Amino acid sequence: MAVDLRREKGVPVRDQYDFDWRDLARLPVSKLDDDAFTRVRVIALNGIEAEAVSFQHEIARHLRDLREEAAVIRRVEHHQQTLVNWLLPADLSPVETTINYEQVAIELTAHIAIHEPDPYLAQVHRFGLLEDFDHLYRFAALADRLYGIDANNLLNSYTDIRPGRPTRAEHRHPHDDLRTPYDRGHVTPLTRIQALTLLASEQQTRAYYMNIGPTFADPLARQVYAEIASIEEQHVTQYESIIDPDETWLERWLVHEAMEVWNYVSAAAWETNSRIKAIWQRFADYELGQLQAVMDLFQQIERRDPFEVLPETLPEPIAWESHRQYVRQVLADEVHLRTVGPDFVDSHQVQETPDTLRYRQRLNMHGSPTDTVAVGYVWRPGGELAPAPAVAGGAK
Amino acid sequence: MSPKRPQDPGANVTGTATAPAQAKDMIQGAQQGGPDPAGGDFVEGLAATHLEYVRGADPLGKVPPTTTMKGAAKAFIDMIQARRTTVLVDKMGERLAFERTGVRLYDLVIMKHELHGAWPGGPEASELREHRREELDHLHLLIDAMKQVGADPTAVTPGADVVAVESLGLVDVLSDARTTLDQALHALLVAELTDNDGWDMLVDLTEGFGHAQLARRFRDAKQREEEHLRDVRRWLTAHAKAAAGTA
Numbered sequence: 001m002a003v004d005l006r007r008e009k010g011v012p013v014r015d016q017y018d019f020d021w022r023d024l025a026r027l028p029v030s031k032l033d034d035d036a037f038t039r040v041r042v043i044a045l046n047g048i049e050a051e052a053v054s055f056q057h058e059i060a061r062h063l064r065d066l067r068e069e070a071a072v073i074r075r076v077e078h079h080q081q082t083l084v085n086w087l088l089p090a091d092l093s094p095v096e097t098t099i100n101y102e103q104v105a106i107e108l109t110a111h112i113a114i115h116e117p118d119p120y121l122a123q124v125h126r127f128g129l130l131e132d133f134d135h136l137y138r139f140a141a142l143a144d145r146l147y148g149i150d151a152n153n154l155l156n157s158y159t160d161i162r163p164g165r166p167t168r169a170e171h172r173h174p175h176d177d178l179r180t181p182y183d184r185g186h187v188t189p190l191t192r193i194q195a196l197t198l199l200a201s202e203q204q205t206r207a208y209y210m211n212i213g214p215t216f217a218d219p220l221a222r223q224v225y226a227e228i229a230s231i232e233e234q235h236v237t238q239y240e241s242i243i244d245p246d247e248t249w250l251e252r253w254l255v256h257e258a259m260e261v262w263n264y265v266s267a268a269a270w271e272t273n274s275r276i277k278a279i280w281q282r283f284a285d286y287e288l289g290q291l292q293a294v295m296d297l298f299q300q301i302e303r304r305d306p307f308e309v310l311p312e313t314l315p316e317p318i319a320w321e322s323h324r325q326y327v328r329q330v331l332a333d334e335v336h337l338r339t340v341g342p343d344f345v346d347s348h349q350v351q352e353t354p355d356t357l358r359y360r361q362r363l364n365m366h367g368s369p370t371d372t373v374a375v376g377y378v379w380r381p382g383g384e385l386a387p388a389p390a391v392a393g394g395a396k
Numbered sequence: 397m398s399p400k401r402p403q404d405p406g407a408n409v410t411g412t413a414t415a416p417a418q419a420k421d422m423i424q425g426a427q428q429g430g431p432d433p434a435g436g437d438f439v440e441g442l443a444a445t446h447l448e449y450v451r452g453a454d455p456l457g458k459v460p461p462t463t464t465m466k467g468a469a470k471a472f473i474d475m476i477q478a479r480r481t482t483v484l485v486d487k488m489g490e491r492l493a494f495e496r497t498g499v500r501l502y503d504l505v506i507m508k509h510e511l512h513g514a515w516p517g518g519p520e521a522s523e524l525r526e527h528r529r530e531e532l533d534h535l536h537l538l539i540d541a542m543k544q545v546g547a548d549p550t551a552v553t554p555g556a557d558v559v560a561v562e563s564l565g566l567v568d569v570l571s572d573a574r575t576t577l578d579q580a581l582h583a584l585l586v587a588e589l590t591d592n593d594g595w596d597m598l599v600d601l602t603e604g605f606g607h608a609q610l611a612r613r614f615r616d617a618k619q620r621e622e623e624h625l626r627d628v629r630r631w632l633t634a635h636a637k638a639a640a641g642t643a
Contacts, residue, residue: 027449032457032552091456091561147567148497149560153552218571381550385499385535 002313003265003288005258010288016076024082028089031096034273036156037107037320039100041267041280042087044108047204048197048263049081055256063249069297073290080283087276092154094212095143095221099154101205102139105132106159108201110323112194113330115315121191123344124179124242125198126330127337128235133327134164135228138370141377142224150383158322161379165335168368170231172339173355177237180342184244184251189311192243193259197318199239200259206232223369230363241342250298254309257291266317402576403639456558459486460551467546474605484605485545487598489553492538494591495531497563501587502528504570505580512577516643517634519581523627530620537617541610563587578635581628588625595621 029038056074060067088097106129113125140151140161151161182191209232213225247255264287268280295306338347351357380389400406412419459482462468471481506524514520542549552560569575569583595618602611637643 022448027453030454030457032554032557033454089456091557093561093564145503146500146571147560147563148493148500150550150552152550216571217568219573221571382539383496385496385532386539386549387536 002316003261004313005261005288005291005310006307006312008288009292010261010285010290012289013073013076013293016286016289019079019083024079025086026083028087029273029276031089031092031154034276036100036103036154036158037270038273038276039088039092039154040104040107041271041320042084042276043097043100043104043204044201045263045267045280045283046081046085047104047200048260049077049084050204050207051196051200052077052256052260053081054203055252059249059253065301066249066297069293073293076286076290080286083279084283087279093147093149094215095139095147096149096154098139098209098212099136099143099151101208102132102136103155103159104201105129105205106136106327107320107323108318109198110326110330111318111320112198114323114326116191116194117188118182118191120180121182121195121242124238125194126334127339127344128198128202128238129327130164130331130335130337131167131170131231131235132164133160133331134167134170134370135231137161137163137377137379138167138224138228138374140379141374142221144377144379144383144385145373146218146221148383148385150381151379152381158324160324160327163374164331165337166368167227167231167370168364169338169360170234171356171360171363172234173353173359174234174237176339176341176353176356177234178241178342179238181242181244184247187244189255189258189309190315192255192309193262193315195239195242196255196259197263199236199243202232202235202239206236220369220373224373227363227369248302250294250302251309253294254291254298254306257287257294258310258314261287261291262314263318265314266320269317270320401639402579455554457552457554459489459553460548462546463548464543464546470546479605481545481605484601485542485547486553486555487594487601488538488542488545488547489549489551490555490559491591491594491598492535492542492549493552493556494559494563494587494594495535495538497560497567498531498587498591499528499535501563501566501570501584502531504567505577505584508570508575508577508580514577514631515635515638517631517638518577519627519631527624527627530617530624534617534620537613541613544610545607559590562590578632578639581632581635585625585628585632588621588628592618592621592625 029042031039053074056070056077059070060074063070092100109125109129109132113122113129116122116125136151136159143149143151155161182195206229209225209229213222213229216222216225243252261284264280264284268277268284271277271280295310298304298306298309336347337344338350338352339345340350340353345352377384380386408414412422462471462481462485474481502524505519506521506528509519509521509524539549566583566587570580595614599611599614599618602614634643
C-alpha cells in the first residue's frame with residue numbers, strides 16, 4: 001500500500017487541465033445509501049483542497065518568483081475542490097452536514113493522535129479531539145430539538161453522541177491557544193503531514209460555520225454556531241501554531257502536496273463507493289504530478305534534495321473507521337485537562353490563566369448557547385422523542 | 397412583549413415604487429444591455445441539463461430491508477401477491493419523520509404563543525399543547541407500526557428524506573424570532589394540510605396490505621389531524637379578520 005514518492009510520478013500538471021462543468025458538478029453521493037465515511041471523506045478532502053488553494057494564494061502574495069507556478073497548480077486545486085465539494089447532496093441540510101463535519105474532526109483527529117510520534121503533539125491532538133467531540137453532542141441536540149433530525153442517521157453508529165469537554169469551558173484567551181511548534185530540523189515527515197491535515201480540517205470547519213451560521217432562522221441556533229465557530233477559530237490557532245514558522249515556503253509547499261497525496265491515497269484505500277473511489281484515485285495521481293512539479297522547483301530554487309523534507313514512502317493510510325474505544329479512553333483520562341500557555345494542565349490542580357478566565361467569563365456572561373441547546377439531552381435511536389430503548393444498542 | 401405588527405405600514409424598499417427614478421434607470425440599463433446569448437429557450441436548456449443527470453442517476457436513497465424474520469416473511473408473502481411492502485414502509489417512514497418534526501413545530505408555536513399571546517378566536521395554550529401531545533402519540537404509533545411490519549423505525553426512508561427537505565422552510569418560518577404567531581400558524585397550516593393527505597394515503601395503503609388493525613389506528617390518527625387542520629384554519633381566519641378590522 002505504501003506509495004514510493006521517488007517512483008510514483010502521477011499525472012503531469014499540464015495534463016490536469018481536463019475538467020468541464022459536467023465533470024465538476026457530478027451526481028452527488030446519497031445521504032441515505034452511502035456510508036457515513038464516504039461523506040466524511042468528501043468533507044475532509046474538500047478541506048484539504050481549500051487549504052491548498054489558500055496556501056498557494058499566500059505564495060502568490062509573498063513570492064514574486066513563484067506566482068506563475070502557483071497560479072497554474074492552484075487552478076487545478078480549485079477545480080479539484082469544486083468536484084469534491086459538489087459531491088455533497090442537496091438533501092443534506094446544513095445542520096446535517098455539520099454533523100458529518102464533526103465526525104470528520106473526531107475520527108480524523110483520533111487516527112492522527114494515535115499515530116503521532118511526538119508525545120507533546122499527540123497531546124495537542126487529543127486535547128482538540130475532546131472539544132470537537134463535545135461539538136458533535138451539541139449539534140446533535142440542536143438537530144433533534146429544532147428539526148426533529150436524528151444525528152445518527154448521518155453518523156451511522158460509528159461515533160458516540162455524548163458530552164466531551166464542555167464547549168462552555170473551551171473558550172480561552174488566544175495566549176492559551178498557542179502551542180510549541182515542532183522543530184523543522186528534527187521533525188518527522190509524518191508529524192508535518194498530520195499537522196497540516198488537521199489544520200486544513202479545522203480551517204474548513206471554521207469557514208463552513210461562518211458561512212452557514214447566519215442562514216439559520218432560530219436565534220439559539222445562530223448563537224450555537226457563533227459559539228462553536230469561535231472554538232474552531234481557536235483550533236485553527238492551535239494547529240497552525242504547532243507548525244514551525246521558520247519552514248521555508250517551498251518546504252511547506254512540498255509538505256502540502258505530499259499531504260494531499262496521502263489524503264487521496266487514504267480515501268481511495270477505504271472508499272466503498274466505486275464511483276467515488278475512482279475520483280480519489282484520479283486525484284491521487286494529480287497530486288503526485290503536482291508534487292513532482294514542486295519537487296522540481298525545490299531543487300531549482302533551494303538546491304536541496306526534496307527528500308530532506310519528504311518521506312521516501314508515504315505513511316500508512318488514514319484509517320477511516322470508528323475510533324470509539326480510543327475516544328472513550330481519551331475522554332475518561334483527559335476531559336479535565338486545560339491549557340496554560342502552550343502547556344496542558346490538570347484543572348483539578350492548576351487554575352487557568354486570569355486572561356482566559358476573564359475572556360471566558362465575558363463571552364459566557366449571559367450563559368453558553370451550547371448549554372442551552374443540550375440541557376438534559378441524552379441521545380437515543382430515532383431522537384429523544386422516541387421511546388427509550390429497552391437495552392443498550394449494539395455498536396458497529 | 398408584543399413586537400410591531402408586520403401588517404403595519406413602514407419602510408420596505410423591495411419594490412420599484414420606493415425609488416421611481418432609479419427604477420427608470422434600471423429599466424433603461426437592462427433594455428440597453430439586452431440578452432446574452434440572444435434567442436434560445438431557458439426551459440429547453442434546463443431540461444437538457446437535467447437529462448444529463450437523470451441518465452445514470454441513483455434515487456435519493458432506497459428503503460432499508462426488513463429487520464426481523466417476521467417482517468421478512470410478511471414481505472415474502474406480499475411479494476408472492478405482487479405487493480411491494482417497501483412502498484408501505486416508505487410511506488410509514490415518511491409520516492414518522494413528519495410527525496417527529498411536527499412535535500418540534502408545535503414546540504415552536506407554543507413558545508411563540510407564550511411570548512406573543514394570541515387574539516380573540518386564536519389558539520389557547522391548552523389546545524396547542526393537546527395538538528403537540530397528539531403529534532407525539534402519532535410518532536409513537538408509527539414507531540410501533542413500523543416494528544410490526546418488520547421495518548426499522550430509526551431509518552430515514554426516501555419519503556422521509558423528502559419531507560425533511562420540505563420541512564426545512566417551515567422550521568425556518570417558525571423558529572425565526574421575528575415572525576409572529578399568525579405567520580407561524582401559516583407555516584403550521586402547510587404542515588397540517590400535507591399531513592392530512594399523508595394520513596389518507598397511509599390508511600388506504602395499509603388497508604390494501606390487509607393490516608386492518610393498523611389501518612384502524614391510522615384512521616383515528618387521521619381524525620385527530622383533521623381536527624388540527626380545522627383548528628389552525630379557524631385561528632388564522634380569526635386573525636385575518638381581527639387584523640383587518642372586519643371581525
